[in-house]
Amino acid sequence: MFPNVNDLLYIQVASAEGKNMDKEYKSRIADVEDDTLLIEVPIESGSGHMKRLYMGDELSVYFLTDQGVKNYFNTYVLGFADDVVQLVRVRKPEPETITKVQRRHFLRVVSKLDLAVKLKDNTRFVALTEDVGGGGVSLIADSQYHLSEGEQLYCWLLLSYKNGSIDHVPFEAEIVRTKQLETGRTKAMLKFVSISDMERQKLIRYCFERQFDFKNR
Structure with a gap:
């Protein structure tokens, strides 16, 4: 009901x-x-x-x-x-x-997506997401970049939809937690600090597509 x-x-x-x-x-x-x-x-x-x-x-x-x-x-x-x-x-x-x-x-889905990252000192690198959602993402990066809690990142996320279309979602995010992995890499959990409504809707659409795929497996 x-x-x-x-x-x-x-x-x-x-x-x-x-x-x-x-x-x-x-x-x-x-x-x-x-x-x-x-x-x-x-x-x-x-x-x-x-x-x-x-x-x-x-x-x-x-x-x-x-x-x-x-x-x-x-x-x-x-x-x-x-x-x-x-x-x-x-x-x-x-x-x-x-x-x-x-x-x-x-509504946070497991997904490995390419994420371009720029630090405040203009260091740039590409990471993979571990999961994405309407409020933030988690990424896995090489430990050489020394990511720390409270640090702000400028990011561009590459989304691929089921119909074959591709979108880039730019956003600014803050690291809320980090974890050192056994592989020697760093997992960083991010929350969005600045993202437009239109870009967030693209991400939510992607999450619902992924959630639908999981339910039908």
Whole structure:
């Protein structure tokens, strides 16, 4: 079953650094469209603080039936709309993706993509991504580049779609965590600091294509 107008939604927000993912927010559905839900700006349970959302933010959501059963689905932020108050437009879930079992994975897919990187000192190199998502990516790089937490990178990601088309997605990102691998290379987890809405939508489209491929294997 789908949630309806005025139903309460209980939301957790994915973050690239994995922080605050256990915080729960409440929102209410203001309108239901063909492919989207318009919801009120979420409010943190307990504190009452409003949660600012951004294009591409990935959400884990549940709503309650009349019998008190929790129904879970994952979605992401498509944009915003102004009514009496600002509303958030999120992707309407497909019926088969609504489940009574909580799923804590978000729309981040495993994928090895070419990533051109420029450091602030103008050092340039090419790395491979390990996974990509609407909020950031993880990359694997040679340890000679000495990547460190808090460092900002300028990147160009090469995307290949199922129809054969290719896109380049430029963005600026911050390293939120690094890990030395047994191979001697460095894994760096990045969150987007600056990326246009159009470029983020390209990345989200790619992730959904990949997610669809995984489901049909």
